[in-house]
Amino acid sequence: MDETRDAYRRFHARRHRILLELLAAHMAEKVERCLDIGGGGDVGDLGATILDRFAEELHGLDLEGDVELGRRKGVLAKACDVDTESLPYEDAFFDAVLFASVIEHLYNPRHALTEIARVTKSGGLLVVEAPSALALGRRLDALAGRNPFQWFNRYNAIEGKVRMEHCSVFYTPEEVEALLAPDFEVVERRFGMHNPPVNPMKKLLREAAFRLNQRLADCFFVVARRR
Numbered sequence: 001m002d003e004t005r006d007a008y009r010r011f012h013a014r015r016h017r018i019l020l021e022l023l024a025a026h027m028a029e030k031v032e033r034c035l036d037i038g039g040g041g042d043v044g045d046l047g048a049t050i051l052d053r054f055a056e057e058l059h060g061l062d063l064e065g066d067v068e069l070g071r072r073k074g075v076l077a078k079a080c081d082v083d084t085e086s087l088p089y090e091d092a093f094f095d096a097v098l099f100a101s102v103i104e105h106l107y108n109p110r111h112a113l114t115e116i117a118r119v120t121k122s123g124g125l126l127v128v129e130a131p132s133a134l135a136l137g138r139r140l141d142a143l144a145g146r147n148p149f150q151w152f153n154r155y156n157a158i159e160g161k162v163r164m165e166h167c168s169v170f171y172t173p174e175e176v177e178a179l180l181a182p183d184f185e186v187v188e189r190r191f192g193m194h195n196p197p198v199n200p201m202k203k204l205l206r207e208a209a210f211r212l213n214q215r216l217a218d219c220f221f222v223v224a225r226r227r
Helices: 003-025 047-053 064-072 109-119 138-145 148-160 175-179 200-212
Strands: 030-038 055-062 074-079 094-100 120-131 184-192 218-225
Touching: 003 094, 003 120, 003 175, 003 184, 003 218, 030 047, 030 109, 030 120, 047 055, 055 094, 064 074, 094 109, 109 120, 109 175, 120 200, 138 200, 175 184, 175 218
Parallel strands: 030 055, 030 094, 055 074, 094 120
Antiparallel strands: 120 218, 184 218
16 A cells, blocks of 8 residues: 555656645635645645645545545545535635546536535635646547547446546546636646656657647646635
8 A cells, every 4th residue: 555655646746746836826825724625635745734834724525545544644534525425514614625636537527616616715725636638648549549538438338337436537727717617717727747657768758748838748737716
């Protein structure tokens, strides 16, 4: 398990760094309460930094497996399936919400975003991060004759699973911004890359493509304020 978590941290280290940069840029003062959806177990080890720099309280929502882990790390974690359940908080409870690497696992993102809007204070910050439908890897899959969205079809149409275990639905930044538009005002968009264990030549090609066109990035961030 520790080896798996270490691999996760290495793979996502760059996007975690961007997330902290965005919080620093858009949260001039430490707020009272921050919610990390999908971070109940604090897998990325960002909780201590968030509590030190950005929020007096860090709450987390996740599925059952990671909730206890988060509690041991000082996260006020609860179990919740945000795809189908209401968030277990009062209206306008949070000053900031992190929604990172979750939306791609949901069948019903509109429900989740409506609930996020409900529990976010007016003027509160929302950071959404997701893998990009336009990523170079997915374009290469298509050129090679592979369906970049095969996991969604397998889970939804073939297996009919209740929960998606893999990243199954991919978005562009514009599509996420359209989902946010009824309740949030977008203030920044940023693209980012992962750290996959690839050979040096492939790493060089990935980085060159990203520098030439950031829309080929692995993931993107949308920062927004609650209306």
